[in-house]
Structure formats: structure tokens, C-alpha cells
């Protein structure tokens with residue numbers, strides 16, 4: 001269906017050229033990181049020691065395993081949910097319904113993996129399959145994005161995202177045309193954002209921990225910390241699953257290659273980089289240092305969770321006693337903006353907490369290599385860019401009220417610095 005006439009959203013990510021570069025650069029970066037983590041020098045910058053042949057990338061066993069994983073997560077998604085939540089109001093004034101059973105999927109996956117391991121499933125063999133698994137995940141993301149792009153051609157105009165209707169096929173393929181592609185009750189974006197990638201990430205971490213125990217007798221303290229911190233992050237995301245319904249990804253961005261690849265390939269294979277690094281590059285870590293790192297993670301988590309929960313509670317019910325006493329600014333849309341509490345400290349306190357946690361995930365890997373700090377560097381760039389996109393959207397939505405908020409809360413992410 002033709003995109004609607006009238007003013008279009010400004011192009012993001014450098015327009016069609018930027019999208020074309022990212023289409024190639026993102027998978028190339030992911031493979032570079034996977035290869036670097038397993039190489040001796042573990043260099044973040046510079047070419048990998050050797051390039052893998054097709055036989056190292058392609059494995060029918062990896063393809064089967066990957067499809068079984070996607071099938072399992074889809075089946076868990078379709079199980080009866082403890083709650084069905086409504087999303088934000090759409091352009092046609094309707095609201096979509098979403099099952100809230102992500103945490104249940106995590107627990108059931110853990111039980112199934114536990115049963116499998118006790119029946120002899122070699123979990124420690126998974127780290128050797130990361131390269132072919134990442135390859136099939138990337139192929140899946142390309143094919144799936146093509147399907148999404150074609151599906152959007154027959155979707156009603158009201159179902160299209162504001163950003164993915166430029167008319168340029170590469171740009172729209174990358175950003176995604178349809179906002180909430182679904183088949184019946186199965187919502188592809190919501191499913192991909194929280195299930196196969198996030199749960200896959202902690203499963204890969206666990207397999208790396210098991211492998212380390214096989215190689216060295218027991219997992220290192222650094223490996224325990226990385227596994228524990230990231231499990232807390234993933235468990236938290238699934239526990240607060242409903243909160244994702246108000247994020248930019250669900251309410252604003254279309255579902256195209258960027259999110260499809262990000263969710264199912266980038267997250268599990270690059271977010272597990274610290275654990276991958278530790279398997280081949282063991283790092284000594286004493287108790288005092290480990291305690292300091294735990295404290296940093298706890299501070300980050302406290303800010304991240306406090307800020308996200310405060311905003312979600314306020315958006316769901318501004319008269320909730322936990323937020324009713326906070327100072328607000330009224331906007332012409334009828335919605336209010338918080339100007340005290342976490343959201344009075346900086347304009348994106350949740351990003352600050354997330355970044356502090358990202359630092360805590362890298363510190364157990366020591367300071368001898370830059371590679372385990374990739375997540376922190378990439379995440380800083382992602383959040384700075386995301387913050388700028390969100391500011392543009394909020395200025396458009398709230399106009400003068402947003403300007404007033406920026407005047408009252410002048411810092412974006414880090415108090416007195418940025």
C-alpha cells in the first residue's frame with residue numbers, strides 16, 4: 001500500500017546511505033567480535049588473526065538447534081499468560097493486547113535446560129557453536145526482515161510506523177515499515193524484543209560458565225559476576241515485561257532489519273562478549289575488587305529500576321500514592337511530565353543507571369584488554385543517539401512544555417556533565 005501523503009518524518013541513521021552501511025557493518029562487527037574474543041590477542045581494533053571459511057560458519061546442526069530454539073520460545077509465548085496487557089493507543093484509536101508471560105518463559109526454559117543437562121545434554125559444547133549459530137541467526141534476520149517488508153506492502157496505512165515510510169526500499173527495509181506486525185495474537189516485534197535473544201544471551205553465558213568449569217575445574221569469580229549481573233538484567237526485563245509496551249521500540253519504531261537483527265542476533269552474540277572473553281582470557285579477581293564491582297552494579301540497578309518504575313507507575317496512574325506527590329509540568333496533550341524524583345535529576349536517569357551497570361559488567365574482565373569494554377562503548381553511543389531521537393520526538397509531542405522541562409532539568413544523562 002502506498003505511504004500516506006503529507007510531511008514525512010526526517011530521515012534518521014544517515015538516511016538510505018547510512019542504512020546501507022549499517023546493514024553490512026552490524027553483522028560484520030558482530031563476527032569480528034566473536035572472532036576476536038576467541039583469539040589470543042583479543043584485539044578490538046585491527047583485523048582478526050584469520051578469517052573463517054564457509055565450513056566454520058555453516059553447520060546444519062546449528063541451523064536445527066537455532067530453529068528448535070525459536071520454536072521453543074514461540075511455543076512458550078503461546079502458553080496461557082498470567083495477564084494480558086493493553087498497549088498504547090494506536091493511530092486508529094485501537095489498542096493491541098499482549099501476553100505477559102516472559103518471566104514464565106525464562107523459568108520454563110531454565111527447567112527444560114536443567115532437565116536436558118541432567119539427561120546428558122552437553123551444554124559445554126555450545127561455545128564451540130557460537131560462530132555457526134550467529135551465522136544462521138544473521139541469515140534468519142535477513143530473511144525475516146524481507147518477509148516483514150513484504151508484509152508491510154499489504155498493511156493498512158494506519159499500521160505503518162512514522163519512520164519507515166520514506167519510499168526508499170533500503171532505508172525502509174532497515175528501519176521497518178510496519179509498527180506492530182502480527183499474525184493473529186502473535187506479535188513479532190514484542191516476541192523478538194524479549195524472548196529468543198534475551199533468554200538466548202543468558203543461556204550462552206551459562207554455557208560459557210559450564211565450559212570454563214570443564215576446562216579449569218570451577219568457574220572463575222569474574223565469570224560468576226558477569227553471569228549473575230546479566231541474569232539479573234534479563235530476569236528484570238522479563239519480570240517487568242509490561243513496561244516495554246511504552247518504550248520507543250514498541251510505540252514508535254517500525255519492525256525491520258535493525259530491530260530484527262538487533263533482537264535475535266546482536267543481543268545474544270555480542271552482549272555475551274564478556275563471558276566469551278573470560279573463557280579464553282581468565283582474569284584474576286580478588287574479593288575486595290569483586291565487592292566494589294557488585295556495589296557499582298547495585299547502584300546502577302537501583303537507578304535504572306527506580307527511574308523506569310517511577311515513569312511506568314506515573315504513566316499508568318498519575319494518582320498512584322508512590323508518584324502522586326511528585327512535581328509535574330502540564331502539557332497541551334493532557335499528559336504530564338515529571339520534574340522531580342528521578343526524572344528531575346536528569347532527563348534520562350534510566351540511561352544513567354543502565355550505563356553504570358554496563359561498566360560493572362566489563363570491570364570483572366580486568367583492564368588489560370579493550371574488547372570486554374566494547375559493550376560500554378557501543379551502549380554509550382546507542383544511548384546518546386537514542387536520547388537525541390527521543391528529545392526530538394518529545395519536542396514535537398509536547399512543544400513548549402518540553403522546552404520548559406529542558407530548562408528545569410538541564411542535563412540529559414549525567415548530572416552536571418551531559
Ligand SMILES: NC(=O)C1=CN([C@@H]2O[C@H](COP(=O)(O)OP(=O)(O)OC[C@H]3O[C@@H](n4cnc5c(N)ncnc54)[C@H](OP(=O)(O)O)[C@@H]3O)[C@@H](O)[C@H]2O)C=CC1
Pocket residue numbers: 246247248249304308311314315335336337338339343347348350351354382386390393394405
Ligand atoms: N540494553 C540495551 O541494549 C538497551 C536498553 N535500553 C533501556 O531501555 C529502557 C527504556 O528506554 P527508552 O525506550 O529509550 O526510553 P524511556 O523509557 O526513557 O522513555 C522515553 C519516554 O519517556 C517519556 N518521558 C520522558 N521524560 C519524561 C518525564 N519527565 N516524565 C514522564 N515521562 C517522560 C516520554 O514518552 P511519553 O511522554 O510519550 O510517555 C519519552 O518519549 C531504558 O532503561 C534504557 O536504558 C534501551 C535501549 C537499548
Ligand SMILES: CC(C)=CCC[C@@H](C)[C@H]1CC=C2C3=C(CC[C@@]21C)[C@@]1(C)CC[C@H](O)C(C)(C)[C@@H]1CC3
Pocket residue numbers: 026193194198233236237244247249258259261262263266267
Ligand atoms: C546496533 C543495533 C543492532 C541496534 C539495535 C538496538 C537493539 C539491540 C536494542 C534497541 C532497544 C533494545 C532494548 C533492549 C535490548 C536491546 C534493544 C533491542 C531491552 C530489551 C534490554 C533489557 C531492558 O531491561 C529493556 C527491556 C528496558 C530493553 C528495551 C530496549
